[in-house]
Amino acid sequence: xxxxxxxxxxxxxxxxxxxxxxxxxxxxxxxxxxxxxxxxxxxxxxxxxxxxxxxxxxxxxxxxxxxxxxxxxxxxxxxxxxxxxxxxxxxxxxxxxxxxxxxxxxxxxxxxxxxxxxxxxxxxxxxxxxxxxxxxxxxxxxxxxxxxxxxxxxxxxxxxxxxxxxxxxxxxxxxxxxxxxxxxxxxxxxxxxxxxxxxxxxxxxxxxxxxxxxxxxxxxxxxxxxxxxxxxxxxxxxxxxxxxxxxxx
Amino acid sequence: xxxxxxxxxxxxxxxxxxxxxxxxxxxxxxxxxxxxxxxxxxxxxxxxxxxxxxxxxxxxxxxxxxxxxxxxxxxxxxxxxxxxxxxxxxxxxxxxxxxxxxxxxxxxxxxxxxxxxxxxxxxxxxxxxxxxxxxxxxxxxxxxxxxxxxxxxxxxxxxxx
Numbered sequence: 001x002x003x004x005x006x007x008x009x010x011x012x013x014x015x016x017x018x019x020x021x022x023x024x025x026x027x028x029x030x031x032x033x034x035x036x037x038x039x040x041x042x043x044x045x046x047x048x049x050x051x052x053x054x055x056x057x058x059x060x061x062x063x064x065x066x067x068x069x070x071x072x073x074x075x076x077x078x079x080x081x082x083x084x085x086x087x088x089x090x091x092x093x094x095x096x097x098x099x100x101x102x103x104x105x106x107x108x109x110x111x112x113x114x115x116x117x118x119x120x121x122x123x124x125x126x127x128x129x130x131x132x133x134x135x136x137x138x139x140x141x142x143x144x145x146x147x148x149x150x151x152x153x154x155x156x157x158x159x160x161x162x163x164x165x166x167x168x169x170x171x172x173x174x175x176x177x178x179x180x181x182x183x184x185x186x187x188x189x190x191x192x193x194x195x196x197x198x199x200x201x202x203x204x205x206x207x208x209x210x211x212x213x214x215x216x217x218x219x220x221x222x223x224x225x226x227x228x229x230x231x232x233x234x235x236x237x238x239x240x241x242x243x244x245x246x247x248x249x
Numbered sequence: 250x251x252x253x254x255x256x257x258x259x260x261x262x263x264x265x266x267x268x269x270x271x272x273x274x275x276x277x278x279x280x281x282x283x284x285x286x287x288x289x290x291x292x293x294x295x296x297x298x299x300x301x302x303x304x305x306x307x308x309x310x311x312x313x314x315x316x317x318x319x320x321x322x323x324x325x326x327x328x329x330x331x332x333x334x335x336x337x338x339x340x341x342x343x344x345x346x347x348x349x350x351x352x353x354x355x356x357x358x359x360x361x362x363x364x365x366x367x368x369x370x371x372x373x374x375x376x377x378x379x380x381x382x383x384x385x386x387x388x389x390x391x392x393x394x395x396x397x398x399x400x401x402x403x404x405x406x407x408x409x410x
Contacts, residue, residue: 100392125388126389126390126391128394181291182308185306237374238295242386244384248350
C-alpha cells in the first residue's frame, strides 16, 4: 500500500508542480510508492491526521503539536530559507499609521492559515484588540486579502510576510505594513509518521543531502527551497512549547 | 547574584536592596528610563526547574542589556524590578509548579537601570509526562494594560510593606 504524503494547505499554488516533482524524487529514492495528497483547507488535513491516514506531512507549525505530541510523528527537516513571519497591513490611504491607532470594531481580512492568524492577533494586542472586539472577513488567498483592504472593506489584513513580499509592486505600493513579525523560530516542518519510524534516519539523510546532487538541487529549486536542515525532536518540541505560550491570551 | 554596578547605569538612579524567595539578597540600581518594546518581536527564554536561565533569544539579550554569557546560568530574577510585588511572582511559581500556564504583565529591570514592560506567558515543558523546564515568551503589552497594572502593583506593594 502506498505511503500517504500531505502538504499543508497554505503552500503557494505556484509550488504545486514542485511538490509533485519532489514526490517523484522521493518515491525513487525510497523505492516506495507514495501518494501525494493536496488538501484545500486545514479542516480536511486535520481530519486525515486524526484518522491516522497520513505517513508524511509538510506541516504548518500550528499542526506540529497534534502530529508530534498526539500522533507520534517525528520531525525530519525544515527548509532552511523559509520562516513563518506575519505582516499586519492597511491600505496606504487608511488613516492608521501605527497599531495603536486601531480601535475596537476594526475589520480584519485574513486567510484561514492558523499560524499567521495567531501572529497577526498577537501583533494587534497593543491596541487592546482581540477576537471579541474585532470583525472578520475570511479570504481564500492573500490577493483577496489585499483586495479587501484596497476596497475599504477591511481596515487591516494579516499576510504571510513572504506572500506580501511576492505581491506585484503595483499592489504593494498601495499597501502599508504597520508591523512585521521577527520571531525567527516558527517554521513549517516535514514530519514522518509511525509507519516510517524505521526509515526515519534514511529519510532524514536523503533529505539533508539532496542539495549535494544536481538532480536533488533541481528538485529543491522547483520548491524554492535552498536546502533541508535536519530537525531534532527537541527542536520541534521547543517550537511547540513556543506555540503553546502564544495560544494563551 | 552580583549586585548591580553604578558604572553600568545610565542617568540618575535609586538604590534598593531586594530580598528573593530563596532568602538571597541583591542591591539593584533603578532609573526612570523606559525602553520601548521592539515591534514585531517576541522575547523568549527557557529556565530549569529552579528558574535558572538555560536559553535566551537575541531579543531577550537586547532588552535585558546583559551579554548572553551573563544571562545563561543566572536566575531569571536578575530582571526583577523593585516595583513588582512579591505576590505576582509567588502566583507565577505556584501556577507553573502546579503544571499550569501563567500569564501576567511584568515590569523588568535592565542592566543599565532602565525598565521595560511585557505581557509574559510561562508554560511548563512536559517531556514523557514530567515537567523538565519552563518556557517564557513575552510580547508587547497595550499602554492601557501597563498603566492599569502599574497602579495595581503600587497598591500590592503598599500592602506588602
